Amino acid sequence: MKTLSVALGARTxxxxxxxxxxxxxxxxxxxxxxxQVMIVTNETVAPLYLDRLRQALSDYRVxxxxxxxxxxxxTLDVWNRIFDALLDARxxxxxxxxALGGGVVGDMAGFAAACYQRGVAFIQAPTTLLAQVDSSVxxxxxxxxxxxxxxxxxxxxxxxxxxxxxxLETLPQxxxxxxxxxxxxxxxxxxxxxxxxxxxxxSEVLGRESDALSHIxxxxxxxxxxxxxxxxxxxxxxxxxxxxxxxGHAIETGMGYGQWLHGEAVAVGMCMAADLSARLGWLxxxxxxxxxxxxxxAGLPVDPPPEVSAERFLELMAVDKKVLNGQLxxxxxxxxxxxxxxxxxxxxxxxxxxxxxxx
Amino acid sequence: MKTLSVALGARTxxxxxxxxxxxxxxxxxxxxxxxQVMIVTNETVAPLYLDRLRQALSDYRVxxxxxxxxxxxxTLDVWNRIFDALLDARxxxxxxxxALGGGVVGDMAGFAAACYQRGVAFIQAPTTLLAQVDSSVxxxxxxxxxxxxxxxxxxxxxxxxxxxxxxLETLPQxxxxxxxxxxxxxxxxxxxxxxxxxxxxxSEVLGRESDALSHIxxxxxxxxxxxxxxxxxxxxxxxxxxxxxxxGHAIETGMGYGQWLHGEAVAVGMCMAADLSARLGWLxxxxxxxxxxxxxxAGLPVDPPPEVSAERFLELMAVDKKVLNGQLxxxxxxxxxxxxxxxxxxxxxxxxxxxxxxx
Numbered sequence: 001m002k003t004l005s006v007a008l009g010a011r012t013x014x015x016x017x018x019x020x021x022x023x024x025x026x027x028x029x030x031x032x033x034x035x036q037v038m039i040v041t042n043e044t045v046a047p048l049y050l051d052r053l054r055q056a057l058s059d060y061r062v063x064x065x066x067x068x069x070x071x072x073x074x075t076l077d078v079w080n081r082i083f084d085a086l087l088d089a090r091x092x093x094x095x096x097x098x099a100l101g102g103g104v105v106g107d108m109a110g111f112a113a114a115c116y117q118r119g120v121a122f123i124q125a126p127t128t129l130l131a132q133v134d135s136s137v138x139x140x141x142x143x144x145x146x147x148x149x150x151x152x153x154x155x156x157x158x159x160x161x162x163x164x165x166x167x168l169e170t171l172p173q174x175x176x177x178x179x180x181x182x183x184x185x186x187x188x189x190x191x192x193x194x195x196x197x198x199x200x201x202x203s204e205v206l207g208r209e210s211d212a213l214s215h216i217x218x219x220x221x222x223x224x225x226x227x228x229x230x231x232x233x234x235x236x237x238x239x240x241x242x243x244x245x246x247x248g249h250a251i252e253t254g255m256g257y258g259q260w261l262h263g264e265a266v267a268v269g270m271c272m273a274a275d276l277s278a279r280l281g282w283l284x285x286x287x288x289x290x291x292x293x294x295x296x297x298a299g300l301p302v303d304p305p306p307e308v309s310a311e312r313f314l315e316l317m318a319v320d321k322k323v324l325n326g327q328l329x330x331x332x333x334x335x336x337x338x339x340x341x342x343x344x345x346x347x348x349x350x351x352x353x354x355x356x357x358x359x
Numbered sequence: 360m361k362t363l364s365v366a367l368g369a370r371t372x373x374x375x376x377x378x379x380x381x382x383x384x385x386x387x388x389x390x391x392x393x394x395q396v397m398i399v400t401n402e403t404v405a406p407l408y409l410d411r412l413r414q415a416l417s418d419y420r421v422x423x424x425x426x427x428x429x430x431x432x433x434t435l436d437v438w439n440r441i442f443d444a445l446l447d448a449r450x451x452x453x454x455x456x457x458a459l460g461g462g463v464v465g466d467m468a469g470f471a472a473a474c475y476q477r478g479v480a481f482i483q484a485p486t487t488l489l490a491q492v493d494s495s496v497x498x499x500x501x502x503x504x505x506x507x508x509x510x511x512x513x514x515x516x517x518x519x520x521x522x523x524x525x526x527l528e529t530l531p532q533x534x535x536x537x538x539x540x541x542x543x544x545x546x547x548x549x550x551x552x553x554x555x556x557x558x559x560x561x562s563e564v565l566g567r568e569s570d571a572l573s574h575i576x577x578x579x580x581x582x583x584x585x586x587x588x589x590x591x592x593x594x595x596x597x598x599x600x601x602x603x604x605x606x607g608h609a610i611e612t613g614m615g616y617g618q619w620l621h622g623e624a625v626a627v628g629m630c631m632a633a634d635l636s637a638r639l640g641w642l643x644x645x646x647x648x649x650x651x652x653x654x655x656x657a658g659l660p661v662d663p664p665p666e667v668s669a670e671r672f673l674e675l676m677a678v679d680k681k682v683l684n685g686q687l688x689x690x691x692x693x694x695x696x697x698x699x700x701x702x703x704x705x706x707x708x709x710x711x712x713x714x715x716x717x718x
Contacts, residue, residue, distance in 0.1 A: 076435060076439055080435055080504075083511055084506075087504060087506035087507060087510060088506070090677060115474075115501075115511045115512060115513060116510070116511065117510060118499065118501065118509075118512045118513055118514050118593075119513070119514070119592070140477065142474075145439075145443075145446060147443075147446035147447075148446060151442065151475070151476060152442055152474045152475065153474060153476075154473065154474060154477055154478070154513065155477050155478070233478075234477075318449060
């Protein structure tokens, strides 16, 4: 088992990474206060892992709420079902929510924990690669609004993240690839050596070799924890983590939630942000080709869908949270391994990037 | 103008109390950052004060969202209209929400500010006595769930509270009395001398003499600010502020939101909590009579509605947020002017109190 600490003062918590952690009763004991535990999971994950977790929690009063599976269900109404379950069970302020599932479950359960009776304890038990390397770490929680993704939410830290690598064995290949988009992202924005490693070892990762999986989860969480610890409320450099996300959110919203996986949209978004970085003269043509090759090798798309026009992209990007005082800010690459947040670019170059794909 | 500071470290803010503050453009300038301002108000308050506030904000890009008036509208769906308006207007993270209205508007707008893009700036402009002395101070925000009041919410501090006493001139008498319930509460739990003052000057307050109103608003905010500063997240003594509220919430929920005003339910709740305190030997019969007389003189009810049975009270109180590890905790009076939070009482005495009203 590998342990990593996310240093956030009074809200410091640890990330545990390893095989079979979900079934270890001892692991939960130190994080649970009261006797009431609400497991929030979804229809896909429940048949696979709910029993395993319930058994590990046999000393507690455990209830569960099973949500439908998919980003399109990350809505106010589905979120409200968690409160229905908590109030049906008459759970008090000392209860703990455990998010068992991917990013959508984690986002909704975390946001419900942030708001139930103005805040109760919360543990992340991510079961997808995406959730293990990204969404379970950092305290961002929330739901979507028809007009924009993650527009309603809270910064709310878990008591712990328990990442059981055994859960990745059942993960569909498409979702494994989607998780890899965020893994690759960490290399692009922060760690050129990790990029080299990924290019060399991608086949082991795709083959789900456990050492390779543990390595990418740990390194991803290290980079994310470091950035989050320095900027919990996203006042500055935390925005680096949004590399590929402003373009990506536009794809997700433009196509309708649930059509593209988040990681797939981010993968294309990274290629688009790299394209703009190249137009600014920061990346060479060879760099750009390297970005696209690594993304494609991970089984991810590199081109935006023809359904989302350049104009629609701009419109959707204008409501993105990265807009400050009306100015669109993007995460671009100064070079491979170094991202930067900037609003200081020629809008014509952005337009050129958006029109570069013949649509 | 009287100014009071609520000392909460980085979240410290000031309360401004005085005649005509709503129309003072200078007052807002120091609290607004970006140019985007969303006024959240309701159908009753908008015709009275919206223009006045808009004029004071003529230098900003101001939008408004007008909610229906009443506690029964403090729901997830109505709350969502604030996000609809913010997203329609394409407001970014640097926008400011101003709550113009009573407690319901303040609770919903504050909770929306806490959650919009994971947190934007927020100013309280309370227009009822209740909101000026209680709900606008302390950072509690939230909405109701059919199974319980304020079950979904956040602790979120405003940038400032602007309490314009001129707005009380149009307040219906019933609502003035409802606000007085919280004013009297501060005397009961913390300040016997303030109780004496209220008994002597109640007619001036009910006659809306401006000096008397300013005095009770300032003294109420002072006491609340002192308690909140010592315990922002309600880990301990802040619960004192819930004197009368556990019984009161049961009345509000039992009768259906919108039937009883919050202050009316709290008024009865204080009489019930005083009754239990007397059964514990902490108040004399004369004390109890004094409690009931002051509450009644303020134009408030002193007896619970016959529709809510003793059994229903217990049931509703069991889901109250003051339940810790399954034990019901109440705020009782050790003597007049001193409240205390305790779960250490004989349940039979609580039952005797609930059955004392012949229903």
